Amino acid sequence: MIRLRSVTKTFETPAGAFAALRGVDLDIAAGEFTAIVGRSGSGKSTLLNLMAGIDRPSAGTVAVGEATLDTLSNDRLASWRGRAVGIVFQFFQLLPTLTAAENVMLPMDFAGTIRPAERRRRALELLARVDVPEQADKLPATLSGGQQQRVAIARALANDPPILLADEPTGNLDSATGADILRLLGELSAAGKTVVLVTHERGALDGTTRTVTLADGRVVS
Amino acid sequence: MIAPRWRKVLRDTFGQRGRSLLAVLAMAAGVFEITTMVHEYALLEPALHGMYARTRPASATLLVDRVSDALVDSVRCMPGVGDAEARPVIVARVRVGPDEWVPARLQVVRDFGAQRLDTFEPDHGAWPPGPDDVLLERTALRVAKVGIGATLALRIEGTADRSVRVAGTVHAAGLPPAWMEHMVPGFVAWNSSLREGGVESAQIRMVVADHPLEEGHIREVADSVRTRLERLGHTVTRVTVPPPGRHPHADQMEAFLFLLLAFGILSFALSAVLVASMMHALMAEQVRQVGMMKAIGATDRQVAGLYLGQIALLAAGALIVGVPPGLLAGRTFAVFAAGVLNTDVSGAPFPLWGVAVVAFIGFVVPPLVALGPVRRAARIPVREALADDPPAPRLGGRRMRGLEGLAWLPRPLRLTLRATFSRRLRLALTVGMLAVGGATFMSALNVSSAWLRAVNDDFGRRHYDLAVGLDQPQPVAAVAAALAAVPEVERAEYWPAASPYLVGPGGVATRTVSLVGPDPGSRLLDLALARGRWLAPGDRHTAVVNGAVLALDPDLAVGDSVRVRLRGRTEAFQIVGIARELTPMASVYAPRADVLAATGQHDDEARSLRIVTRAHDDAGERAAARALEREFERRELPVTGLMRMRDARQGILDHLVIIWSVLAAAALVVVVVGGLGLTSMLTLGVVQRTREIGILAAIGATPTAIARDVWIEALVIGALSWVVAVALAAPLSWGLETACGNIFFKTGLGFHVSPLATGGWLALVLVLASISSFLPARRAARLTVREALSHA
Structure with a gap:
């Protein structure tokens, strides 16, 4: 499903070049619930960004499903991302001027995969699935952190992507709410989604099917 | 949905x-x-x-010895002539106050109901006028200081003073406004009592049948008409061909539209x-x-x-x-x-x-x-x-060191300035916008100032206050005695003068020019010369002409001969200099002896006077003018014109009102748009620095200090834009001043940067910066630490 070969990512910083990833080889199969762990600065988020097509490798190849990401143009990469992956961020990244339902409808709008007349109904279904149906017409600023993250997960599912990528989804939540979110991701994995979770919390590993540990930009286990 | x-x-x-x-x-x-x-x-x-x-402006005007319906009919039938109309003109002076007179030009109309050329429309009052009436152009009431129904006192050369009733007003769209020309245009009937005594100049106006906008063709037809009239036994003393199709104020309009477009x-x-x-x-x-x-x-x-x-x-x-x-x-x-x-x-x-x-x-x-x-x-x-942390703005090492060198500034302010200078694109856009605004503002004032300066400089070279024209040459002793009786007069010079016609190509007399014979050693005239030299003692048959003469005959240059027709003779003067004068009146300055000879005047006679008054203010000059009018009248020395140089100067400045209006409007727009721009830029600066402001507040910066830093940032941007604006304004002003001068005066205005404009914009931009920074500064000061630090 997800295949990385000899992936290196180097960033130019004022202090000089910094290698975030060094020759990473990794395969994640369809339906796996994979946790990527490691200390701060180990390259976890960089690895997730490469899988999401948010960033490009300095060397090596990243293939997700049938798509080889480094060969796609920016626009094709964005279109692919909208249909093939759902991304959940630590800070939710909901558009502040759109309601919860509208935030969920937005990826459908950009991808054009679902007929306009059906988008709201699907958005409400998704919000119900993540247990926040009554928040559909509220703006993000009026929701709690946990509710916002649930809306963000509903948004990630908008175009029914086979892959869900979550970058520290519990990092900004209290432990109880964080546990609820992890349970939700587990349910989605159980429903057939390939879920990749970046976390530095040991407790988040419960329920995952695989753990990949990074250290200094390398896969160590 | x-x-x-x-x-x-x-x-x-x-x-x-x-x-x-x-x-x-x-x-x-x-x-x-x-x-x-x-x-x-x-x-x-x-x-x-x-x-x-729609006024059917005449293509040409012929000045003839006499005019009749039969003569006009015959002109209408001449080849190339589309139509013709008799329009004699009475040159007079109108009394506007005790011993105060302004020039008037009254056209005699054959039939008010069947005008053919240079037409005008009834405005208010009677139409047509009776034999003892005059209809004034609608803009002339203010100049003549009368209303409809009032009596107008007229003084016409060679006749006793007369009175006519202002029966109404007309709108003559082909004439410039009277207040601008400082002259009273009017219209009288064919049977007007003013015509008694043959005081008018007989004029026939005509339009050509074809090619009405081709000046060459018009001149050919007008010349042919002149020849035919002369064959019929008439004397044609002048043929005037105005620029075809051009409104008398077309130059103003062009300068106006140019500035409107430029700004x-x-x-x-x-x-x-x-x-x-x-x-x-x-x-x-x-x-x-x-x-x-x-x-x-x-x-x-x-x-x-x-x-x-x-x-x-x-x-x-x-x-x-x-x-x-x-x-x-x-x-x-x-x-x-x-x-x-x-x-x-x-x-x-x-x-x-x-x-x-x-x-x-x-x-x-x-x-x-x-x-x-x-x-x-x-x-x-x-x-x-x-x-989470946007890429750090880049600040070049030299500028960084420059800011660090300002160690005496409070550190928060240094941080603010560092943020200002590090966002280069935003800074460039803000400074650029304000600089374009500043350059526009300064250019508007520079052009305006250059114009005023050129007019003042031109009149500053005439060291006399009054110019007086007498009806007939008078003995110098009599004139001097009259002047001596007016205590307001300090001294005077007697310059022979006449109004001959300029002889154009083909030997045809065209427009009236002023032929003046000043003393070569005169201290009253110090004209700037564009080329050549001024008249020298001992010169004979030489002349200095002004730019208006060159506008009539662009082929003339230093070394050529300028020819004028006077008393039936053509006189030629070799041009030794071109004077830079702003007056629209074409003037030829020639040695006194030559002008005396050409006009038939004697050395002990005077007809044209240049007078220096004791007081050089408005009231003093006005008092001197009135006293002179009284004294000349008492001594029976008829005056044809008395002009204060202050009025002449104002007349030119009045022509610029419309130009100044564009410049003022441009300056106003700039101030409004510049203020808007600066406000938006500063607001953005505050938005972009919200987190930084939160950090500063968290470590103890007071709201006043934060607001003060935003204000100082605005002042720094304003001052920086001023430097760029000054650099931009110089070439812009030069271009506009050159173009405007050439359109209007046929000569550049000369490069001028107004210190008032430069300093004024600095003051204005700093005020604008202060006002514009008010809202952003208030926003910054009101941010709570929590809001600022949570800003995404």
Whole structure:
């Protein structure tokens, strides 16, 4: 499903070049619930960004499903991302001027995969699935952190992507709410989604099917 | 159902009303300027050309010995002549107060109901006038200081003073406004009592049958008519061919339209830079949301389309805000300009081409200008857009060291300035916008000042206060005795003078010129010379001509001969110098002895006087003029004209009213747009530095100190823009001054930078910066630490 070969990512910083990833080889199969762990600065988020097509490798190849990401143009990469992956961020990244339902409808709008007349109904279904149906017409600023993250997960599912990528989804939540979110991701994995979770919390590993540990930009286990 | 992305556009637009309002106002400024200009042009253009053309302006005027209906009929039948009309002219003076007179020019009309050429329309009062009536041009009442029904006292050369009744007013669109010319134009009937005594100059006006705009053809036809009239036994002393199809104030109009266009373009450039800055600001605020949308699948194109849609929405708002006041300002300005040019504006609808121009400017230009910032924002990588810490702005080492060198500044202020200088594009746009505004403002004042300076310089070279013309040459002893009896007079010089006709190519007399014979050693005249030299003692048959003579005969140059026709003879003078004079009157300065010989005057006679008064203020000169009028009248020395140089100077300045109005309007627009721009830029600066402000507040910076730093940032930007504006204003002013001078006076105004404009803009930009920084400074000071630190 997800295949990385000899992936290196180097960033130019004022202090000089910094290698975030060094020759990473990794395969994640369809339906796996994979946790990527490691200390701060180990390259976890960089690895997730490469899988999401948010960033490009300095060397090596990243293939997700049938798509080889480094060969796609920016626009094709964005279109692919909208249909093939759902991304959940630590800070939710909901558009502040759109309601919860509208935030969920937005990826459908950009991808054009679902007929306009059906988008709201699907958005409400998704919000119900993540247990926040009554928040559909509220703006993000009026929701709690946990509710916002649930809306963000509903948004990630908008175009029914086979892959869900979550970058520290519990990092900004209290432990109880964080546990609820992890349970939700587990349910989605159980429903057939390939879920990749970046976390530095040991407790988040419960329920995952695989753990990949990074250290200094390398896969160590 | 509206798609979520467009809902975002609507909510962003209406949710942040202050910012949207600023953007709309910035765009509306450009729409307003263009609408004003287009509407004004659309209203004035037909008024000027259409109305002037409807007066059937004469192609040529022939001055003959006598005129009759039969003679005019015969002219009408001559080859090439389309029509002709007798229009004798009575030159007179009108009394406007005790011992105060202004020149008048009364046209004798054959039939008020069947005018053929140089037509005019009834305005108020009687039509046609009776034998003892006069109809004044509508703008002349103010100059003559009378109303309809009043009696007008007239003094006509060679006759006793007379009185006529002002029976009404007319509108003669082909004549310039009387207040501008300081002269009273009027119309009398064919049977007018004023004609008794043969005081008029007999004139026949004609239009050519074909090619009415070809001056060469008109001259050929007029010359042929002159030859035929001479064969019929008439004397034709002059043939005048005005520039075909040109309104008497066409030069003013051209200078006016040139400036309107030039400042319209400059103001538009200013608005465009402002819109670009605003869009840059808008996109900078939206970077994180762009990242969010791209992360969930939005392509660069979709993101760009979304923001261009928002700009189109703002542009529509700008059209709604900018067009109505633009239409109103355009009409107001057009009515004012029409008044200055003695015409009326019609209710012409806003033209289709104008709609197209305004729609283009309103709808197409903002997205076009915003394309750069929008594309840049749409292309930002998701990782960069969503980064918790945006990339640190780059500040070159030298500038960094420069700021660090200002160790005496408080550190928070240094941080503020560092932030200002590190966002180079934003700083460049803000400084650029203010600099374009400053350059426009300074150029407007520089042109205005150069104009005033040129006029003052020109009149400053005439060291006399009054110019007096006598009806007949009078013994110098008699004139000197009259002057000696007026204590307000300090001294005078007697210059022989006459008004011969300039002999043009082909030996045809064309326009009247002034032939003056000053003493070569005179201390009263010190004209600037564009080429050649001034008259020298011992010169014979030499002359210095002014630029107006060259405008009549552009082939003349130093070394050529200028020929004038006087008393039936043609006199030639070799040109030794070209004088730089602003007066529109063509003047030929020749040695005193030659002018005496040409005019038949004697050395002990005087007809033209230049007088220096003791007091050089308005009241003193006016008192001297009145006393002279009284004294000359008492001694029976008839005066044909007495002009105060102060009035002559004012006459030229009055011609510039319309020009100054454009310059003032341009300056005003700049101040408004510049203020808007600076406010938006500073607001953005505060928004972008919100987290930094929060950190400063968290470590103890007071709201007053934060607000003060925003204010100082505004002052620094303002001062920086002033330096750039001064550099930009110099070439811009030079170009405009040269172009305006050449259009109006046929000579450049000379490069001039007004210290008042330069200093004034510095003061204004600092005031603008202070006012503009008020809202952003207040916003910064009111931010709580929690709000500031949680700002995404």
